[in-house]
Amino acid sequence: MKALIPSSKLLLGCAVITLSTACAKMNFTPVPEQGKASIVPPTPSKTVTSTEVVAYGNKQVDFLLVLDDSNSMLPELQKLAARMSSFVNSLDASNIDWQMCLTTTRGTAQNGVLVYGKPLNWTNYAPSSGPAYLLKKGTANLNTIFTSTVNSLTIGGSNSGDERAIKAAHDNFLDSTHSCYRPGAAVSVIVISDEDERSVGGNASQVKPNDADGVFQPLEASDQPTTLLNVAHTTFGQDLRFTFSSIIVKPGDAACEAEQDQNVSPSHPGYVYAEMSRLTDGGVGSICDADYSANLNNFRDKIVNSLSSLNLQCEPTEGTLQVQIGGLQVPGIKLDGKILKFSYPLVEGTQIDLMYDCAD
Incomplete structure (x- = not known):
């Protein structure tokens, strides 16, 4: 006869078998997570610590006036000349020590090569010292000088239709044979033109039916705002x-463009010049204004504001910028990219302590 196993023992045995099975080591193949982005470590940064001293030339501003001397521009240049003396008088009132050189947007042939940005002599100007191309604060008869200089320009003619104000400033900056700029001085370029860099800003879609043949020319590196x-x-x-x-x-500004198109040759919006002004926090005025006083006053304010700013090594990582003068945190500052702007004029000789992070 078979021995009978009590039911209670049978149940206990099953429980033990089941428990031992549950405790056995199990191997699982991991299943990749779907749609989950990998974790990217934060971009490392470097901390910049510097001490800046406001230069004693902080009130010095060196100007380069770049005039479009193509055949449609004489009336606009005369309007500008009529307001330039009041413009520099307002600089005097702001205690700005200014000097000014002049050039045009056209290239001048020299030894078979077009040369841009050469400073031109001012008319009816005979300084007691220094070159005749360098107009300085304190000069008498400024209105006569500005007006007669514009009227003495050759308007139109060879190469004048290929306007290159940025190229002219670019080459002028690199030319070490003149004395237009003083060490430590601010630099301000003022351009007037009814067309863009190289007439159409290197954009073939801006060419108009009544433009001269070959008006489209691609921009070279020296025509680019970032290069300048x-x-x-x-x-x-x-x-x-x-x-x-x-x-x-x-x-x-379609109305202004249509007005300018009534001149000898078509006009073109200054997209490249507007971008250059934006990059440097400069002003942009309308060539169609009957009086350029408001434009020049705006430029003056931009220039004065530039004297209350510092250029940083990078655009600081958010929340890291610390600015101190005399050990105290400075209120009323504004950060615009790499430019640190103060809400008041910086006194010459002031020591400014800076600390901020730059993303690598």
């Missing part, structure tokens, strides 16, 4: 205070 900005800082220092202001056919 880099050359300015390479030539004059990374802490240069630099503004580029322009009186142009403003992009999008």
Whole structure:
């Protein structure tokens, strides 16, 4: 006969078998997570600690006036000349020590090569010292000088239709044979043109049916706003205070463009010049204004504001910028990219302590 196993023992045995099975080591193949982005470590940064001293030339501003001397521009140049003396008088009132050189947007043939940005002599100006191309604060009869200089320009003719104001400033900055700029001074370029860089800004879609043949020319490196900005800082220092202001056919101003198109040759909106002004926090005025006083006053304000700013090594990582003067945190500052702006004029000789992070 078979021995009978009590039911209670049978149940206990089953429980033990089941428990031992549950405790056995199990191997699982991991299943990749779907749609989950990998974790990217934060971008490392470096901390910049520097002490800046406001230069004793902080009130010095060196101007380069770049005039479009193509055959449609004489009336606009005369309007500008009529207001330039009041413009520099307002600089005097702001205690700005200014000097000014002049050039045009056309290339001049020299030894078979077009040369841009050469400073031109001012008319009816005979300084007691220094070159005749360098107009300085304190000069008498400024209105006569500005007016007679514009009227003495050759308007139109060879190469004048290929307007290159940025190229002219670029080559002028790199030319070491003149004395247009003082060490430590701010630099301000003022351009007036009824067309863009190389007439259409390197944009074939801007060519008009009544434009001259060959009006489209591609922009070269020396026509580019970013190139001019880099050359300015390479030539004059990374802490240069630099503004580029322009009186142009403003992009999008169809009425002004139509008005200017009634001249000898078609006009073109100054897209490239407007971008250059934006990059340097300069002003942009309309060439169609009957009086350029408001434009020039705006440029003056931009220039004065540039004297209350510092250029940083990078755009600081958010929340890391610390600015101190005399060990105290400075209120009323504004950060615009790499430019640190103060809400008041910086006194010459002031020591400013900076600390901020730069993303690598």
